[in-house]
Amino acid sequence: MSGPIGKFVWYEYMGDDLKAAVDFYAHVVGWTAEDGGMSDFPYQIVSAGGHPVGGMMTIPADARAMGARPAWLGYIWVENVDLALPKLMEAGGKVFKAPSDIPDVGRFAVVADPCGGTFMLFRDAGGNPPPPPAQGAPGTIGWHELHCDDGAKAFDFYCGFFGWTKTGEMDMGPMGVYRMFKTGSGEAGGIMTRMPQTPASFWLYYVNVDALDPAVERIKAKVGQIANGPMEVPGGQWIVQAFDPQGALFALVAPKR
Template sequence: MKLTSVTTDGPCWVELGTTDPVAARAFYRELFGWREDDAARPADGDYVQMLLEDTPVAAISPRYGPRQPTAWTVSFAVADADATAARVEKAGGSLLKEPTDVLDHGRFAVAADPSHAVFILWQARTFKGAGVFNEPGSLGWVELVTRDPSGALAFYPAVFDWSVSPSDYYTQWGVAGQDFGGMPMTDDRSPEAPSYWLPYFSCADADLTVSRAVALGADVLVPASGMPGGRRTAVLRDPQGAAFAVYHAPPVG
């Protein structure tokens, strides 16, 4: 991801809703070196920010209802949550939660695109989002996995000010001239397959991170593989069932 700080219309935060927040926090602590922000946690089981050293990078919380899947959710920074929520509905998406204030931290809405991939709109006030990107243990890319790539190409640019760099195999999303994510252009997924946003966390060594994750109880969904430019990625499922990916890119220059 070329973004290095929170940028309007770009990804700004990721949070995990899970059946066992305590076990999930232990897993990601061991995998990425995160630690809990104890000062911001009222009690075990509540919404907990995770820090990389002293910088917020993600949150882990219980699921908010029995029908909520155990999954990571990507948040996108917006200037106006209400106006963006209106664009979501106009473009054919839906709102799972109407725009709501979170104390003085910001205002958010939970939305879904027409194929039901869920994401969050975040209008920051005192809390901007992640304090670091692209460093090992922090968000490095986001990817839309969808059974309707053509619909996504129409929907997201109508909601956000994104640039689109399509190809036959993979589309890249960008904002302010910087790519931050993508979308496989496959159309061979079954109609029942869920659509979702997949976070990629940067790491110093993809193969080592996969081995560590497996030792901690994760499953490998897509083994570590090489990509052009020396990049290496893998897709994993944590012990509670949430999918995520890891990503290593060699230094530029």
């Protein structure tokens, strides 16, 4: 697959305190922020090395009424958001927010896969997403990881729906099989069945940093909490999973400690 279909093209944070969230991530991963120019609500666009990575906002009232809590969501590119929805629902997915337009930006819908992982379908107004940054660039998203009700079923769904292809798998013993995928621009992430103590399915996004230990200290300095790690993963990289001060889960990946 050489086109943009199925690629993660944007990431969005929803939290309780926008200013505090921007300050936390700027300190931890070095993002810079600027006003996104939304007329209806404050929206900050965060960038790494001049490359826009994602947006940050306060949890909207309608999402909060549905039980939304601070979290990161990913936008996945499709040719046509509206035409993708019947196929998604036929496969057992759900639609949480019907297609809506962002003036001069694009059209999106909030959906979930058949195993409970929430994400956005997105088509930009220009017809093609911008070129991705250099792989591994600090501050960009380096890995996408789905923890869900049924890893095998979810993997089949994403491969069928977006054209993702399998790059390998690892048997993690009691933790099950970890299946890795690529989206057209190289290996992009992995999918696994969530652990029994994990209350719900979720996508976890790993931000690239130069070195892990200094970043861990930056998390602690801003009152974030380490959930798992640091640990070395196959390929020689190091990861850590953490909660920001508002309770949103995120992760970091680095080539060294």
